[in-house]
Amino acid sequence: MLNVKGVKDTRQVQSIALQSRLKIPLLFGLDVIHGYKTVFPIPLAEAASWDMELLEQSAHIAAKEAAAAGIHWTFAPMVDIARDPRWGRIMEGAGEDTYLGSLAARARVKGFQGTLGSTDAVLACAKHFAGYGAATAGRDYYAVDMSNQMLWETYLPPFKAAVDAGVATFMNSFNTLNGIPATGNVYLQRDILKGKWGFKGFTVSDWGSIGEMVTHGYAENDTIAALRAITAGSDMDMESRAYLKTLGTLVKQKKVSMALVDDAVKRILYLKYKLGLFDDPYKFSDEKREKQVLNDTSHKLIARFCAERSIVLLKNERNTLPIQSTVKTIALIGPLIDARADLDGSWAVQPVDTAAIVTFVQGLKNRYGNHVKFLTAKGCDVTGASMAGFDEAVNIAKQADLVLMAIGESGSMSGEAKSRSDIHVPGVQEQLFAKVKATGKPVVAVIMAGRPLILDSIADKADAILYAWWLGSESGNAIASVLSGNYNPAGKLPVSIPRNVGQLPFTYAQLNTGRPVMEDQNTTYKSAYIDVANSPQYAFGYGLSYTTFAYSDLKLSRSFMSATDTLKVSFTLTNTGDYAGEEIAQLYIRDRVASVARPIKELKGFIKKKLERGESETLTFAITKESLSFYNSQLNWVVEPGEFDIMIGSASDKILLRDKIFVK
Numbered sequence: 001m002l003n004v005k006g007v008k009d010t011r012q013v014q015s016i017a018l019q020s021r022l023k024i025p026l027l028f029g030l031d032v033i034h035g036y037k038t039v040f041p042i043p044l045a046e047a048a049s050w051d052m053e054l055l056e057q058s059a060h061i062a063a064k065e066a067a068a069a070g071i072h073w074t075f076a077p078m079v080d081i082a083r084d085p086r087w088g089r090i091m092e093g094a095g096e097d098t099y100l101g102s103l104a105a106r107a108r109v110k111g112f113q114g115t116l117g118s119t120d121a122v123l124a125c126a127k128h129f130a131g132y133g134a135a136t137a138g139r140d141y142y143a144v145d146m147s148n149q150m151l152w153e154t155y156l157p158p159f160k161a162a163v164d165a166g167v168a169t170f171m172n173s174f175n176t177l178n179g180i181p182a183t184g185n186v187y188l189q190r191d192i193l194k195g196k197w198g199f200k201g202f203t204v205s206d207w208g209s210i211g212e213m214v215t216h217g218y219a220e221n222d223t224i225a226a227l228r229a230i231t232a233g234s235d236m237d238m239e240s241r242a243y244l245k246t247l248g249t250l251v252k253q254k255k256v257s258m259a260l261v262d263d264a265v266k267r268i269l270y271l272k273y274k275l276g277l278f279d280d281p282y283k284f285s286d287e288k289r290e291k292q293v294l295n296d297t298s299h300k301l302i303a304r305f306c307a308e309r310s311i312v313l314l315k316n317e318r319n320t321l322p323i324q325s326t327v328k329t330i331a332l333i334g335p336l337i338d339a340r341a342d343l344d345g346s347w348a349v350q351p352v353d354t355a356a357i358v359t360f361v362q363g364l365k366n367r368y369g370n371h372v373k374f375l376t377a378k379g380c381d382v383t384g385a386s387m388a389g390f391d392e393a394v395n396i397a398k399q400a401d402l403v404l405m406a407i408g409e410s411g412s413m414s415g416e417a418k419s420r421s422d423i424h425v426p427g428v429q430e431q432l433f434a435k436v437k438a439t440g441k442p443v444v445a446v447i448m449a450g451r452p453l454i455l456d457s458i459a460d461k462a463d464a465i466l467y468a469w470w471l472g473s474e475s476g477n478a479i480a481s482v483l484s485g486n487y488n489p490a491g492k493l494p495v496s497i498p499r500n501v502g503q504l505p506f507t508y509a510q511l512n513t514g515r516p517v518m519e520d521q522n523t524t525y526k527s528a529y530i531d532v533a534n535s536p537q538y539a540f541g542y543g544l545s546y547t548t549f550a551y552s553d554l555k556l557s558r559s560f561m562s563a564t565d566t567l568k569v570s571f572t573l574t575n576t577g578d579y580a581g582e583e584i585a586q587l588y589i590r591d592r593v594a595s596v597a598r599p600i601k602e603l604k605g606f607i608k609k610k611l612e613r614g615e616s617e618t619l620t621f622a623i624t625k626e627s628l629s630f631y632n633s634q635l636n637w638v639v640e641p642g643e644f645d646i647m648i649g650s651a652s653d654k655i656l657l658r659d660k661i662f663v664k
Contacts, residue, residue, distance in 0.1 A: 059111025346415025363476020414450025
């Protein structure tokens with residue numbers, strides 16, 4: 001059953017199922033994407049923390065609350081790699097990088113599932129299998145066309161990580177992959193998932209995707225669609241009802257073997273057994289536990305902790321932030337200063353308890369009380385062309401020591417079926433920013449969105465920029481904590497922010513060309529745009545702190561290694577600034593020459609480390625066969641001998657230490 005929640009309702013519906021002939025208990029499934037009652041940051045925001053323990057913890061609390069409300073199964077995590085922010089569902093995943101995305105997939109599966117059978121765990125669902133994040137031009141549900149090399153190298157690893165973490169279920173993607181709908185794709189489901197990977201759970205179609213194979217032009221009718229789906233390995237039909245209407249007839253006609261049906265049924269029954277539903281169909285329907293868990297105040301504290309660590313500081317000219325004690329009057333301007341439901345973003349469990357959401361204004365007032373005077377003006381709406389509120393916004397900006405502008409998308413502008421061809425800050429918000437900035441007052445832009453937005457003049461002219469995504473229930477408190485310096489931001493971008501739409505899709509891990517170009521060099525007859533820089537506005541892995549860090553003293557345990565060795569790379573990280581802070585040091589590797597051209601750099605490790613002011617510590621990365629391997633043209637996972645670049649830095653475009661190793 002979909003979208004039935006709460007102990008009272010799930011118990012009632014379960015009781016009806018138990019009047020059936022075989023008394024097989026129902027599974028209750030719900031899209032618990034980033035929280036149940038307590039809303040955590042959207043998954044893309046959480047990925048900006050680069051903190052896998054945090055991702056696991058937030059998923060665990062979401063599972064605990066959902067399970068207490070009678071839910072057995074969540075349609076999460078989404079583990080699609082996404083390199084085109086025009087695609088609205090980028091907000092559900094971990095961004096553009098395969099390595100980071102694989103770690104996030106593993107953490108979230110572990111968090112949701114915990115110990116299956118306990119009443120604080122739910123079945124997780126790795127989705128969408130596969131390639132959905134590469135939808136052409138960022139259009140949701142659209143076709144995907146890619147080489148098997150790219151499929152295996154970039155898009156499948158997070159799904160394999162989910163399998164290795166013990167994920168219970170998989171969901172098919174809506175798209176065609178190289179002309180074959182994923183729901184009817186034998187190569188994906190039978191050959192890879194249930195064959196090569198040995199997946200023992202069950203697969204479910206996405207909403208209506210079996211019937212949609214007819215619309216794709218891959219099946220003549222629902223009967224053929226059902227035949228192709230069950231043959232390909234789709235165990236459960238969500239909402240197209242093609243199995244309900246036609247599968248019995250297909251078995252009687254011997255077009256579908258009973259063995260296929262038995263296999264699908266066995267996989268589903270086993271997970272009901274694993275949850276303990278055959279022993280007690282009502283074990284997740286305890287009203288006392290529901291009340292206790294859903295009112296656990298510690299969950300809000302953890303949500304705030306997660307939200308603080310999801311914020312990325314993109315710019316901070318002249319140490320505008322943290323807010324100094326000399327600031328006595330602050331102007332709060334923008335269409336999102338009093339937003340509530342928007343701060344939960346897409347996929348919050350409905351109905352949203354808007355009273356529980358801490359707004360931007362409220363968070364700052366909670367932090368400063370009467371010690372700072374706040375002036376507020378909306379200025380404009382998120383969308384629309386009206387500039388009627390500009391004068392009021394400019395007037396209060398002139399009276400302030402500092403201006404904080406809450407701008408970006410509404411919560412309904414990112415998510416499923418929310419593709420945008422233009423991902424600039426919408427409406428007239430940029431014009432509002434320009435008018436406010438023209439007052440000469442320092443302006444901090446707080447960007448709230450479910451995707452990377454093109455920032456144009458905001459990137460150039462803002463004194464400071466915080467990327468605050470959609471942070472959930474504790475949004476306002478978390479943003480205020482960072483603005484005030486109570487928490488020193490440490491987030492790093494899990495996805496590049498482009499300069500314009502023409503750069504999309506974009507990734508730092510691009511292949512080189514025969515005519516590469518370096519910025520600030522002559523670009524004639526080079527692989528370059530003539531009207532914009534080739535680099536992103538802000539690169540994958542980028543994020544500032546209120547303190548500064550120095551990288552030094554790179555050492556290799558040796559320069560040569562075989563494919564079976566482990567090589568250690570160490571360096572010294574020093575906090576050279578005025579605040580205690582966390583740094584996310586990143587390891588990138590480049591295979592210089594291979595049988596298949598390799599990316600110019602690939603993330604292969606990171607360490608998140610907190611250092612006090614003036615403190616230094618030696619950090620060490622381990623380079624193994626796994627770090628150096630890739631899929632060759634035969635799709636074998638191999639290490640080839642040769643030269644590898646070792647790069648350590650604070651972002652994909654901020655490499656601070658370099659060396660080489662040679663693999664025999």
